Amino acid sequence: MAKKKHILKEEEEHDSNTKEVCRADFPPDFVFGVATASYQIEGGVKEGGRGASIWDVFSHTEGKIIDGSSGDVAVDHYHRYKEDVDLISELGFKAYRFSISWPRIFPDGLGTQVNEEGITFYNNLIDALLEKGVEPYATLHHWDLPLHLHESIGGWLNKQIVDYFAIYADTCFAHFGDRVKTWTTINEPLHIAVGGYDTGTSAPGRRENSSTETYLAAHHMILAHAAAVSIYQSKYKDKQGGQVGIVVDCEWGEANSDKLEDKCAAVRRVEFQLGWFLHPLYFGDYPKSMRERLGDQLPEFTEEDRELLDSSMDFVGLNQYTSRLVSHAADGAEEGHFDKAQQIQKIVEWEDGEMIGEKAASDWLYIVPWGMRKVLNYIADTYSCPPIYIMENGMDDEENDSAALHEMLDDKLRVRFYKGYLAAVAQAIKDGVDVRGYFAWSLMDNFEWSHGYTKRFGLVYVDYKNGLNRHPKSSAFWFKHFLKGADDGSNKNNED
Template sequence: MFNRLSRRHFAKIAGWSALGLSTKSASGQTPSGTQAGPSNRGQPSSFPGHFLWGTATSAYQIEGAVNEDGRGPSIWDRFAHIDGKISDHSTADVANDHFHRYKEDVQLIKALGAKAYRFSIAWPRVFPEGTGAPNPKGLDFYNRLLDELLANGIEPFATLYHWDLPQSLQDRFGGWRSRETSKAFADYAAYVAERLSDRVKDIFTINECSRLVYSGYGAGIDAPGLSLPPQELNQVMHNVALGHGLAVQAVRAHGRAGTKVGPAENLVVCIPAIETPANIRATEIATRELNAGYLTAILEGKYTDGFLAYAGKNAPTYTAEDLKIISSPIDFVGLNIYLPHHYVVAADNAAGFSLLPFPKSFPHMESDWLKIGPEAMYWAPRQVAKLWNVKSIYITENGASASDQPVADGNVYDLDRIMYLRNYLTQLQRATSEGVPVLGYFLWSLMDNFEWADGFEKRFGLYRVDFNTQRRTPKLSASFYREIIERNMVV
């Protein structure tokens, strides 16, 4: 999940902190007298009949059992045990104890009426050293989980990599600094696809390249905690993209017929400050360029001229074959959408757009990085569909942190989260009503969990977790989401 990355950092990771992309308003203001873009007036009352409602989690954040059944250490195991790295000094050694309580947690999903569940597979649980001999007991856990999900009418969507890199690969190769890790990821993907695709029909390769690269290898606030110079950082991103492409090919080669595969990315979300034709077009340009280092490369098979021009000598080293692999055909795109990263206006500069500064008073949720911009849920999938002709999109994460304090009766009345979700889902309904091909939505998260560098301080769950007793209690938002699912519409 996106966390702690500023707008400047997102522009930087995409290779666009210069080239006239000012964060100040352009001297040429939005054209007046032009017709506004699409509005959300007159929306139909429901989502498409086939729309898939689900929830999402990740392995390291909920599983615990870090030393059981042959699981090897991950970079997050080591990082979380370094004093000062996690704000509340916690670790995910136990987390939600999902490894032992998965049957109970599947019932939480079922109680919502959700028909899909996005989870991740812990690479070090399956390959303790990242490569070499697989660990059958590790895979057995996911066999048990899949059987339990299917027995309860819940469709599994598996993510191969949600940041828990085997520590051995970090020690031996420098993690994603090396193409050896990209190759190891493909081997792991092939093994999982061969053994689980009889029940998992939809596989996401890598979760949030932008976050794992910049926060883990640039800002040092995530595992493995490195602060690399620009060229090395761009190379890490390229290697992650290469790993994605190799994994796509591995799933195609080793998965059962009909297995579908694609990325899950927290793209840089750009929104027209005012919906005019000029601003909408400028926003499309910004979306393409600010995602040039990863998603654009996957969907176009090349790095944009602007990205390479700005990167200059800091551009990644790559071959034409690399780009061919990176752009291996995919079946869908997963989008993790939490906030607007940039509001955009058309500008008379080299880029054709300008990024507006956020005022100090801009609203946010419990996490101060989580700015509230519901229209992100409309513009992000719309732009992905239009720019790259993507025919199948999933919202793979969306949700909000809240204070979530129980009141005297013991309940959590998280009205702020309900407000957030209602407004974002209204914008998603706007998108589907206009034909944007969003097939499903996975709410982050099923239950409170270990929120990376925030530890257990930030809560995103529909179910409140008492981490001392492991008791799960539904919040008011769980009832709200259940009602949405039942009616297939925003309530």
């Protein structure tokens, strides 16, 4: 109980000294935006010269998507991007993080011939954003790997993919870099490696050789990131003046007790998430805790690799949603090779039975704002206070066919979620963390990967049964008032 009391005491002290969060709590040049991903929103999978991706196959494999759906149409952003850009502008956001579909640029992934229709689509999107005063933030790879690369060379399991990714990145920098000034290379490489090659819950759905493939895929993603950054720095940075980072995700791990073994387990949990990717990029190798537990299952970096990794980060992109209490478990209580190797148990209840936070729709998502502050401080302390952009933060509602539209739009819990997490970000900035931007996930409801359309993360409701019409939720209007710095009391609506 001592652990819980300590955490709650910190929160009570913070709450008693802090008024409701407002725009003035952040630096004037702090960036506020919304985020999406290509496969989740675009649709048009067979239009505009786009090639197939691994998610096209995975989503059409029986039993992989909970509601049997796919991203074939998604929310039809491919045809409705102008309407969506107008929405972003109307809500007051000044930045939009989107991902470029690799198979829309190179249908076979090999980089032999550019698909001009794909280039035109993203040029049009970028220009539409800039016309509305919205800064484009582009991610090169958000999970939708060209299918041909997977089938022909094994995708992320083959080191050749580093060269193919570099060609793809070079092409995007050349065509879009005159207007896109902030790039991220790969979104959540941890999820690609674990979901795609360990548990099999994400494309390409492999789990046959998880003790090696999981770490090999991650290794090649790290090198691919570094190769892309090297190209940007040598060919484009002087002329375009942009910056490049990677997007990592972290579920904060808080020790379940004051026992040393539990404290070590909590540190290990975070190192296996953040350290897996940030340690090589900042220190040239994987964390010691991973080396000790995985041995030769972890690939080695050559001297040439380390030279490539050096200075390959302009900033850290962070996706942060939730947190867990963590205790030591010698036998590894979790499922999947990656989780078992950590020798931890993840817990969602304090010793007295109280939950760590209020639960959202997804089983994994508990609302724990103090975890955000702790992750941000951890990154600052561990990696010498790099610039950080929070690239995703949000919560989901359960799809409810029987609910009236006005009920689905009145998302009081999401409003409270954002108030709590933004207050935690503001506090981290006061702590001295160099946080420069925040992107809400997501602009609108969309295809939520293996959960299909059963979960809704959007600030904007998408009516799947009535022409995919867009309807801003209460949380969207809360952000609109927040971003305008309104103090007329209207941003207090729907907070209870």
